Amino acid sequence: MKWIRRVVVWVTALIILLFIAANLWVVMSTTSRVFDDVDALKEKEHRVALVLGTSHKLVGGRANPFFDHRMDRASELYHAGQIDHFILSGDNRTKYYNEPHEMRKALIARGVPAEKITLDYAGLRTLDSVVRSKEIFGQNKLIIITQSFHSYRALFICDYFGMDAIAMSAEEPELESAFKVRIREYFARVVAVLDLYVLNTTPHHLGEKEEIIVITNM
Numbered sequence: 181m182k183w184i185r186r187v188v189v190w191v192t193a194l195i196i197l198l199f200i201a202a203n204l205w206v207v208m209s210t211t212s213r214v215f216d217d218v219d220a221l222k223e224k225e226h227r228v229a230l231v232l233g234t235s236h237k238l239v240g241g242r243a244n245p246f247f248d249h250r251m252d253r254a255s256e257l258y259h260a261g262q263i264d265h266f267i268l269s270g271d272n273r274t275k276y277y278n279e280p281h282e283m284r285k286a287l288i289a290r291g292v293p294a295e296k297i298t299l300d301y302a303g304l305r306t307l308d309s310v311v312r313s314k315e316i317f318g319q320n321k322l323i324i325i326t327q328s329f330h331s332y333r334a335l336f337i338c339d340y341f342g343m344d345a346i347a348m349s350a351e352e353p354e355l356e357s358a359f360k361v362r363i364r365e366y367f368a369r370v371v372a373v374l375d376l377y378v379l380n381t382t383p384h385h386l387g388e389k390e391e392i393i394v395i396t397n398m
Contacts, residue, residue, distance in 0.1 A: 202370040210335035213346045214328050221262045225321065226346055228394060229254060229263045230313050232326040232334060233270020233279035233303055236286070245353040246327060246361070251283065253350040254325050255290035263323065265296050265394045267313050269303030279303075298392050306330070306368075307375060308383040310337045315383075317392050320344060327352050329365050333372050340376045 215221065231254050236247045257263045266287065270279025280299040288294055298317060303309035313319045324334045324347040331347035338345035352358055375381035 199366070199370055202373040203366055206336045206369040206372065207332045209339065210332045210347075213335055214331045214349055215346065216328070216349045218257060218260050218262060218348070221257070221323070221346075221348065224323075224346060226323045226344070227262075227264040227396065228267065228319050228321065228392070229257065229265070229323045229325050229348075230267045230269060230309060230319070230334075231283060232306060232309055232324065232330065233268065233283060235277075235279065236282040246350075246358075247282070247286070249327070249350040249352070250325055251286040251290060253348060255287055255292055257323070257325070257348060258287075258292050258296070263296075264396050265298065265392060266292070267298050267300055267317055267319065267322075267392070269300035269309035269312065271304055272301035273304075298390070302383070302385040302387075304384050306334050307337055307372065307381060308385070310334060310343070311341060311383050312386065314341060314343055315386060316389055318389065319392065322346075323348055326350060327358075329362055333365070333369050336369075336372060337376065 231250060234246050234250070235244055238244050254263070254266060268280045268283040270283065272278045272280060280301055280303070284294070284297050284299060287297060300309065300312055300317070302312060313322060321344045322338065324331055324338070324345055326334060326347070326349070328349035331349055335345055335347055
């Protein structure tokens with residue numbers, strides 16, 4: 181029984197080390213490219229934004245602050261003249277759940293022209309959204325828009341695929357409502373490392389390429 185206990189201890193220790201190492205790797209390799217000040221983009225040449233999707237409503241039916249803050253940040257960047265085009269990428273699992281469609285409505289309501297928006301209905305995971313922005317929509321230089329703790333993983337995936345990406349963080353809700361999402365993100369970073377460097381995970385859907393015509397606002 182002693183050797184069984186030793187194996188359990190060693191396996192547990194290795195899992196903990198993997199968890200810590202993966203999170204440190206993802207965050208420390210990308211943190212210098214996560215910004216929260218619009219003025220920081222003035223010297224950048226990134227003009228297409230990838231907005232990562234989430235539900236616009238919480239389970240109880242209330243507005244989702246993660247969604248609203250991402251839309252606020254995206255429209256702020258557009259009106260500041262920093263973005264020429266948006267890719268809105270999210271889940272569209274049923275006709276009753278359509279993240280890209282809700283993002284489009286929210287941005288139009290905030291004054292973003294419809295012709296500045298491209299919808300990606302197959303952004304089932306962050307990995308899918310990032311890879312599809314390159315392989316389907318032909319974009320290799322992006323501004324990622326999401327909350328900062330999510331930005332690190334998105335940029336980490338961009339790095340793996342040789343993309344030139346930075347992130348502009350959206351405001352985060354108060355700690356209490358964000359706690360579960362943050363905990364889930366710690367595990368998602370480990371999965372991202374395994375997906376990229378062990379499992380060679382690919383997007384669920386690719387399909388035909390779709391040209392994006394970007395008309396600069398500069």
